[in-house]
Amino acid sequence: MKMQLAALAALSALALPLAAHAATWNTLTGEAPIVVAHRGASGYLPEETLGSYELAIKLGADYIEPDVQMTKDGHLVAMHDTTLTRTTDVADLFEPRNGTYNVKDFTLAEIKTLTVKPTGALSRPDSTYPGFTPSMADPYKVPTLDEVLVFLNAQNAANGTSVGIYPEAKAPFDAEKEAKIIASLKSNGFDTAADKVILQSFAHQSVINLTSLLETNGMEAEVAQLGSVRLEDGIYGVNGSDGFRTLEQIASVATGVGVSYGGITESFIQAAHGLGLKVHAYTFRPLSEDEAFAMIQPMLDWGLDGFFTDYTDFGRTVVDAQHPAPVPLPAAAPLLLAGLGGLALLRRRRAAA
Numbered sequence: 001m002k003m004q005l006a007a008l009a010a011l012s013a014l015a016l017p018l019a020a021h022a023a024t025w026n027t028l029t030g031e032a033p034i035v036v037a038h039r040g041a042s043g044y045l046p047e048e049t050l051g052s053y054e055l056a057i058k059l060g061a062d063y064i065e066p067d068v069q070m071t072k073d074g075h076l077v078a079m080h081d082t083t084l085t086r087t088t089d090v091a092d093l094f095e096p097r098n099g100t101y102n103v104k105d106f107t108l109a110e111i112k113t114l115t116v117k118p119t120g121a122l123s124r125p126d127s128t129y130p131g132f133t134p135s136m137a138d139p140y141k142v143p144t145l146d147e148v149l150v151f152l153n154a155q156n157a158a159n160g161t162s163v164g165i166y167p168e169a170k171a172p173f174d175a176e177k178e179a180k181i182i183a184s185l186k187s188n189g190f191d192t193a194a195d196k197v198i199l200q201s202f203a204h205q206s207v208i209n210l211t212s213l214l215e216t217n218g219m220e221a222e223v224a225q226l227g228s229v230r231l232e233d234g235i236y237g238v239n240g241s242d243g244f245r246t247l248e249q250i251a252s253v254a255t256g257v258g259v260s261y262g263g264i265t266e267s268f269i270q271a272a273h274g275l276g277l278k279v280h281a282y283t284f285r286p287l288s289e290d291e292a293f294a295m296i297q298p299m300l301d302w303g304l305d306g307f308f309t310d311y312t313d314f315g316r317t318v319v320d321a322q323h324p325a326p327v328p329l330p331a332a333a334p335l336l337l338a339g340l341g342g343l344a345l346l347r348r349r350r351a352a353a
Contacts, residue, residue: 025322026303028273032322034306035315036166037061038283039080043310044129046116047087048078050151051139055132057155060316063164063198065308066148070177075108076145076184082170088114088142108144116140120310121287145181149188164196168226169210171203171241178206182213185221197221200258202241204250211253222255224280229263236271251275256305258282261295266302278305285310292318 025032040052041059053064066078084090084101093113097105118127127140136151143151145167152165167185169178181199190197199210199221207225214221227240237246238257250257256278259268264281272279281299284307286292292314296307300322309315 026301027305028276028278028303029305033300033304033319034062034164034280035060035312035319036063036065036280036306036308037312038065038308038310039067040064041129041310041312043120043122043285044118045120045123046118046127046140047120048080048142049116049140050136050143050147051127051134053148053151054134054136054139054155055129056312057159057161057163058132059312060320061163061312062306063166063196064148064152065166065168066143066145067168067170068145068177068181069103069170070174070180071103071108071111072105073107074176074180076177076180077103077108077111078143078145078148079103080170084111084114087116087119089117090114111142114142116142121285122311145184146188149184149190153188162194162196164198165190166198166200169199169201169203169206171201171206173201173203173205173209173242175209178209179213182210182217182219186217186219190221191217191219193220195221198224198256200224200226202226204240204242204245207250208253222278223253224256224258224278225250225254226258226282228260229265229268236268247272247275247277251277256280258308261299261307264299264302264304269299269303273303280304280306280308282308283310284308284315286314287311289314289317293321 024030027033037053037056039047040049041055042052045052045055048066056064067080068076069079069082070076081087082102084103084106090101118124152163155161156163167181169181185191185197189195201207201210204225207223211223225238225240225245227238230237230239230244232244235246237244238250238259257272258280261281261284269279281304284295286295296315296318307315
């Protein structure tokens, strides 16, 4: 009985600081919203390249986002489009295959000969950014997912940072590709919650599969359902590439949703939070700090948990300008929060099995 009372007293002692901490930010966890570098610093430098990811980190990204496509010979590369046309010089080096330049029709060796071009609204034709010199050779080649992960590990080790990674398994559902994404993360040491991995897909079948693969491999990561906000019969949900799912359905297999910012409302965020889902918005492309505040600030006031942006610096400025007054947590509180989070994750994975 004494032990029970002591435990209850400890929890009571935690309650006030925890509540104060939660009140610091109007997010699900009470922590600051995350700034996700959408395809790296893609507004300034060639997207989905190591140079672009490096600049994004220097500009204050909490996470970098590689989209994942698979080559003809089964390698995973960071590439948003299904084709190589928009972002590389492929048409200068190769003839079309099957009438186009699909990633899946080219080997990794062939793709490695390409150079990624700048496409962002504020980019320079010579792929430079004032005061920034990439640390790696050939910073604007197409990297493999393994290369991105090795780079991120090195950056975090060298700088004492904990920048996370937010890979997207591009739709449609592809079990082979998703298994390789999980294998790449695991082999590079991204397998615990501390490694800050968030997996995402527009395909709900992929969300289910990724959650199952994480459990099978004994890994911990968050998983987000991508799509657009939709209200059906008074019930909020997300419309992905393979149909509509209610927030309740999504909450049984995922930890969050990534949705187009144009459809987000305060009531949608509240509904998601009520089911334990984080809400991340894509994609903010402000061309100035003033535009960034106008676009992002209202959603932070509603409790947005994070957002994707082509301009990490503008997004970082908006978040840092909030000036929260954090309340220090007792030493046991992070352990308690971690335990609660782990239980929630375990419940979701069991539901997906």
